[in-house]
Amino acid sequence: MTHVPLGAFIAVSAMLFFIGCAGVLMRRNAVVILMCVELMLNAANLALVAFSRRLPAADERGSVFVTFVFVIAAAEVAVGLAIVLAAYRNRPSVDVDEARAMRG
């Protein structure tokens, strides 16, 4: 049985991460940005699980962290969406470029 090397998993994880990163930087819709953040989190999860399974020294700790990332991601999405909705209620737009109250 041929094993896929660890490096391949990490490379895929990195690619997904930077795709998400580019999305966060380029898109203007707040909901899409949230989605891209989820992609980045998933990429990180993938890397964690890969290290955890393939490096015996990691002693499965990576999986534990992934569990916590799930929790945090769930919380983040819930709060993030709540913020988007609250902002939308105040100003009928989800375009982050129009939220410029912090402009100096």
Added chain:
Amino acid sequence: MFDLIEPIVFVLLSVALVGAGAAVVLLRRITSGALLMAFTFLCIAGMFVLLGAETIAAFQVLIYVGAITVLILYGVMFTPQSPRSYPLFFQRQTPLAAVFVALIAVPVVFIALSFRDGGPPASGGGDLVPLATSLFGPFAFPFEVASVLLLAAMIGAIALVKREDPLDDEFGEERL
């Protein structure tokens, strides 16, 4: 022939994953984006199975493909997706962002490829037992704290979305 099943599955999953991810970023229609995102999550779950982490994969399906996708879809539903009069991408910073991300991504991916396995792969048995011993052993306290975090997030989300106007209470509840 069976020897190659794992690499083949991996390549298929990778291509699907990267493609779907790129589509999330590039597609203008937000509903398609959300669904493609769910698909990406599913691919990641497949990756977990490949890595022998069946429990995490199950969580992934439950939480991401299930809960978070639904939440995001609700978000999409409640915000207007008006036709845009301006181009999707070409804000002023977009080229700069692309350059920066590419500059970081290329070396990182190459460095990533250089990682080698640290020893013989774990011999089956899945990850449930080690995960459970860790979570309820040394990580018991952070685990409990995580539940408090979830509670706080839930209350926070309710507080943020709750309407002040009593007349609109029904709508507020509906949104939650």
Added chain:
Amino acid sequence: MNLVDLVWLIPAFPLAAFLVNGIFGRRWLGKATGPIASAAVAASAVLALGVFSQVAGGHAQTVVPLYEWIGVADFRVDVAALVDPLSATMLVVVTVVSLLVHVYSIGYMAHDHGLHRFFTWLPLFVFAMLVLVLADNYLLMFVGWEGVGLCSYLLIGFWFERPEPQGAAKKAFVMNRIGDWGFMIGMITTFLLFGTLNFTEVFERVGIAQQGVLTLICLAFFLGATGKSAQLPLYSWLPDAMEGPSPVSALIHAATMVTAGVYLVARSTPLFAAAGPALQVVGAVGALTAIFAATIALVQFDIKRVMAYSTVSQLGYMFLALGVGAPIAAMFHLFTHAFFKALLFLGSGSVIHGIDDVQDMRRMGGLRSKMPITYWTMVIAGGALAAIPPLAGFWSKDEILATAFLNGHTLLWLVGLVTGALTAFYVTRAIWLTFHGEPRDRHLFDHAHESPRIMTIPLLVLAVGSVLAGFVGVPPESGFIHRFLGPVTEAAGRATEQAPAVTSIIALAALSVVASVVGILIGLSMYARHHPDPAAVARAAGPYYRVLVNKYYVDELYDRRFVGLANAFAGASWAFDIHIIDGIVNRLGSLFGILGSGLRRAQTGLVGNYALSIVAGLLAVMIAYGGYAAGVFGR
């Protein structure tokens, strides 16, 4: 029980009263502040009397340390009380007079809406004065010195709604500051010369100093004393200080605070004794001030101003005594003067209180029948001031004059003698104008009334003091006070005067009594019989009279010379501040304003830009890490 070890309690009681009245006075205590303050000062007075009797009973000079205040390398200053006959005497004077004035004030200030404020500052003053008296080093003394100055300022300006008290308070403060400057110069030079500020240590080391430097130190301290004790040239704040309430005038500007300068010089006797010329300056300034102020007092019509100039004049006597080498006589006069001058002020206050706050003697007259107690106590005090035997003032003033004559300062003696006659004249005039003759203002006369008992009882006590206080100095040169205070000045290595012949003492005493009697008789003849008529005398004296009425134009002179100069300097400083200092600061400020408005552009408010900057930071870290790994920056 050894009361001397508890001496720190004496200032502690008034301090406690100050804190209690200051914190709770306005809201809760109200009228109760007066009794609280009085009780605290009474406790101090009892304890002070106990300490005094122990010291009189032969308790050796003691330093009661509280704690080390400053201890830097060689510089060591303790908060410690020096208990010796000198400070014990002052303790008694300060606490007893303060107690009487506190009690009197309960009546005098009863209808004032700032009552709680009054009974906050008054105990604070007592505390500061006791610190000044008990200090065992110049620095701690300076703390008390400044404290009494502050309280003086606050209490002169007590009725700050009116402009005059405000101005008087500021004047007093500024003039005192000039004196304080002298005190500080003296203190710094003392430290540089002797390496310590402790009284005992400084006096032990007097021998090592050159006379020139010592004279400088003494003159600097004396400048401080002239400020606090209202001597020439810094006297003019004291008459204006009469804008404060009468009890304040009695306590601070007659009996206690203004004697701080005398106390300072008496305390520093070893220094002054070693610096010959300084003593002569002290004596000359004292004599000059005495006659100068007495002449002004001749023609004033404000009853409190007469008393104020009289105080300046009597303080001049004390400095005269110090100058002719008789610190005991100076302290003796300080002691007696505290009683009769406090009484004169409280009596004046009682009169003013009884006739609707009028101070002009031209509107009084005939008040004797309306205010018998005030009248008779004032007469006793006036007699003491005019040095009529056997009242208190006679013994002390006569001793000053006798010592001056016997120590060979004939000119100073003569000045003192003339001043004595003038004093007798103006006090006669003041009492006559106030209490005798026809009432000149019917309306005021009809509404006049004797003060309540809480005010007259202190008057009576002080009257008893004014009669008896002199007997601590009887017989002359070997009375109780001489034996008591003798060690202090002898320890300084001053040659004790050889006992003079009794006949010469009696002759000198007789001369000064004659001078006083002449003064009184002239006063009576002018004001009771109009022979010669005062108005006619004033017309005949013409320009001289005007000079006196205008107080030698000293205020105008100061105004033109010093205030004008100070204003010009202040104007120049202001211009410098506005154009140069502020200019630099404003330029600097606008520089950062420009920088900021440049940086402001970075804050676009676009979340995407912020996210991009995070990524840019990540890129920078990666480049740095890569460079480090490649050894670009060296290892």
